[in-house]
Amino acid sequence: PWDRGVLILDETGFLKKGDKSAGVARQYSGTAGRIENSQIGVFAAWATAEGHTLIDRELYLPSDWVEDRERCRAAGIPEETVFLTKPQMARAMVDRALRAGFRPDWITADDAYGHDGKFRLWLEEIRQPYVFAVPSNEYAGLNDGKVRVGSLTGGLPPKAWRRISAGTGSKGPRVYDWAWTAVDHLYEKTWTRRVLLRRSVSDPSDISYYLIFCPVATKLQKAVEAAGSRWRIEECFESAKGEVGLDHYEVRSWTGWHRHITLSMMAHAVLVISRAKVFPTSAASGKRKKPSSLADLKKKQRERPV
Template sequence: MLTIGERFRRPEPRRRMRDFVRGLLAPLPRKNSWTIAEHAGDAGPDGMQDLLTRVKWDDAAVRADVRELIGRQLGDAEAVLVIDETGDLKKGRHTVGVQRQYSGTAGKIENCQLAVHLVYATETTHAMLDVALYLPKSWCDDPQRRAEAGVPEQVRFSTKPQLAAAMVETAASAGLPCRWVAGDEVYGNDPRLAARLRALRLGYVLSVACSHQVSTGLGVYRADALAAGLPTAAWQRMSAGRGAKGYRYYDWSLVALPRATDNHGGHHWLLIRRNHSTGDLAFYRCWSPQRAALHTLVTVAGCRWKIEESFQAAKTGLGLDQHQNRRWISWHRWTTLAILAHAFLAAANANRNRPDPAGLIPLTVNELRHLFNKLIIEPTRRHTGPLLWSIRRRRHQARAINSHYARQALIEQ
């Protein structure tokens, strides 16, 4: 609250903001304005709903404060900015950005909402940094849906790589210490994103498809064809980082691409990963202003998994995907507060990899959240009558049921 408190001029919204984030940190079975308000000891959900809708505050400014906090607490000159999107399955068509589209979370085409996230990753920790909601072209070209969802007039259609480039540029322009960018094929297959990163003098390790074309001294080849011709001596086995069950060992090969030159100079490579058990291949297009060792590029490639850990922690523990917000501003505010809660835990746990004299494993973000709730939140939080909240919930549900039946009766007639 010392980090973001200046964004609120009055004490009431500051208190509600504090209580809202406490609710996100608490182990509630389901997180929405109702459950968070009950946890905070409020008499009703109106205050928490107002915080997401009517109270004046700038979610982009709060994310800028989060970026400053992360840079101050976790800043590392060798840090990696990891980009990826996550999808939330939805019903209906009125929630902002929802349509039938491919979701990597579901692994298929679903009715869902997609958002591009940016995570700050160092050797020891990682924290959620920024977010941009992906608004499909069908939404951008529909004035009625935009108006109903409160989409700002200045918002235009942007691809996921364009959204990622804007977030990375914002972070770099703000002076956040970082050197690398990592992302999957959605971002590696977009040459404009790679060009923008080179202009920012940020090295990158971006996944590309097996059909990706690379220029070598002997001509232009597909990435998989180039890998097939590599001799046995071209492969080295090394770890891409720690996993839940040990180090993640793969066979790696690095091919320099001297013909891949542009106005930004630097060094281009094709990094190839081979699973030593199945033989499956993965390909990465790499660039750096200075020469980089194979081990460095492998480490950056391995950092991409850290965004999945951030998604898991934010969804299971902080309610990132439990929002019930249909409109543009309320969606961004909820997501911003989940990012704030995750950044708080990461910053508070920045020294978790120091050796423990008792031989314990380092504190995890989830364990820190559990301890913070038990030792800090619960002893100080206000309580309200559970029967009053039961009556309020049942009254609200009764009104909703009556409204649905009344609307159905009008349609049937």
């Protein structure tokens, strides 16, 4: 059950003081929701029906760091390190995951990664389905031309929209109105590019957009489920920071950061696998029998006979 799933890409911030830690800079941190002095880690998570955990990581280095070789040497950053954008780092993680034997049904990420056309094209060339959030001004091919995805909303008839749950969140099913439209067919018309639109039920003016690449026969429900799975990496960040100390470190060096993060990821993966065994998912409902917090896991393990 762990060999097929969704590969999710995202980043998280680690707030820091001072200017000695590898990669630290005043940059936007989603953790703080604003520009802060921080390190940014780009991560990949693997999500299945049994659970989800982080499987890869890279420390993002701003260009001014890479250009300052003396500063890099002081932080233990390898001499051969070059500047990579976050989408380029994400592509390297996808490549490593595929080489390691992961077979993603989908790859998904927010618009920080979805807007990168070269990244999307590479995935299309290797026939890897994806669903990426994009801003409303992102262009998509349509009838041998290009159109902004935000302009497609008005052309959809009311019957094009379907009310579907994108999965269960902390407050219950996350229900939205969804629609999609094909913008191009590729590779002997067996694959398609589509624009997926998500509209708020309570506020119809609140619309989010996704670019999708998938086999022509793919159903809307499957695309919605893939788009809705992106929140799982946020759960990984929250639980890894709260339960295994992902952000509890005092190291400054490049090597120190990667060692700490890797050990935290390993500990998190052990917890996720243990939870899946102690609290198995019901085949009938697809839901776990009990809440899967660390406290629940410890309590259940204490109750097990020796």
